Amino acid sequence: MFSRPHTWYPLARKKVRKVTLHVGPTNSGKTYHALKRLESCSSGIYCGPLRLLAWEVANRLNKAKVPCDLITGQEREEVDGAKHKAVTVEMADVISDYECAIIDEIQMLGCKTRGFSFTRALLGISADELHLCGDPAAVPLIQEILKVTGDDVKVQSYERLSPLVPLKVPLGSFSNIQKGDCIVTFSRREIYRLKYEGNVAIKKLVNSCSGYLPKLTFIGLSRAVLRNWSIAAVSNFDMVLHRRTQAVADSFEAKIETGGKHLCSVVYGSLPPETRTRQATMFNDATSEFDVLVASDAIGMGLNLNISRIIFSTMQKFDGSEMRDLTVPEIKQIAGRAGRYGSHFPVGEVTCLDPEDLPLLHSSLKSPSPTLECAGLFPNFDLIFMYSRLLPKSGLHEILEHFLENAKLSENYFIANCEEVLKVAAYIDELPLGLQDKYLFCISPVDMNDDISSQGLTQFAQNYAEKGIVRLKEIFTPGTLQVPKTPGALRELESIHKVLDLYVWLSYRLEESFPDRELASSQKAICSLLIEEFLERLGWQNPGAKRIRPRRSLTSLLSQNVRQHL
């Protein structure tokens, strides 16, 4: 059964799907052409790898008067009368029928951790037309995989629409930063350092033309924050903060002589998605003061940002176990964000901070990506359930391990990296839960490397097993979150955001048992606003001077709030 994954999706197998592979370099109009088809069809679904991309597509369709829902694991923004959906690929719908479907960045099906969701969408979406956009390196594998489905497959190739120029000189110094630059780095700490350095460079620039810098920049912060408050969920707590921020802004407003100047936006993976969206929007907005972007590879795929020049601060990345050079596809994807067609910058440029990195950058941009060999797979619950009958006395951990050792795969596939899932399974097996519940907790978006996030999961699972209902207030009191003052406190707030996010995710799947979705969502929104306020302030403080606080546990962080407030 595991060797024939196309048979898991009977609805899709009833159709001969017209599959078009849109392939070519970055910024060549692949997604654009697929979206044109989606717009003109009576129903459709867009599946992308990033929440930011799904958001960009939903926005675009809604603006074009094609009502479109936005659906990710943790959010549902439904639009009246929508027959179209923009989703993150994990949410791809394989039980409905569509006229048109898009899977963007399809080469991700080779990704060790998330690839299986792309494979699921590729095999499982039932649509008359299926558009796959991505790197030419995925073509032979997809053709091979789709041989057995009977689909009708054609390949459409594209050329880059605007030039991308690899510079011969490195950035050298931060004083050379210009409007439209995006500095790419991979460690969170480095992002803050660069934001600081970037802002210091800009600060010098601003200083030369204004004597009101500290106040002026503080207003820059407050304005940005105020914009965000106005769209935040409003609770009493929000209102207090809102008024306080407003008062600060007002007191400085009168003293401003000129408008705000350039500031850095920040986009990296562990920032809450809504924060990433707002930071990217501020950077993209030509009228905002946010003209420089500091980002991780969270911007690496498909996004259309107003970037003129990409500057790699490093060409190495820690991949969970070791430092390694960036791969050719990673370098091309990230570099491809510069000079997007139709943006303010008709020509993109790319360079490095360090001259030693230039050869790798230049050679990678000239190289084709290596051809993909296999696509990811992960057993769905039905398979695990069938398999569990062979091992009636075993827990989920043992069933999964057994399954992974014995599954027979066709040569086109590999089994996804299951480390995280197994970690959760080992814990969950201790609880009196049914197999389906255990499976659900295992595939939830918990970050087991984050103490607070994993404690959140254990607490939720425990309460669920014991009482069948999990009230958010049992471990969390609204109204107690504060603007972080140190990077350590920021990290804690990011982790709390992850816990709230997990609650929301569970609430969509176990609705009656996790009834406080609205509360969790509004607290999530507050977390991201507080994080943004910290990000804005950070630019003007030296991160080196910050105290690093010892890490605290979820229970001490959250239950202390409970004690104070109940």
Ligand SMILES: Nc1ncnc2c1ncn2[C@@H]1O[C@H](COP(=O)(O)OP(=O)(O)OP(=O)(O)O)[C@@H](O)[C@H]1O
């Ligand atoms: N024919 C066109 N007319 C107007 N705008 C276009 C056209 N083709 C592409 N664009 C615009 O150019 C930009 C890049 O296009 P698109 O996002 O489709 O590139 P892509 O090939 O999917 O890139 P990536 O590999 O980075 O995802 C987008 O802003 C898109 O709207």
Ligand SMILES: [Mg+2]
């Ligand atoms: Mg694209």
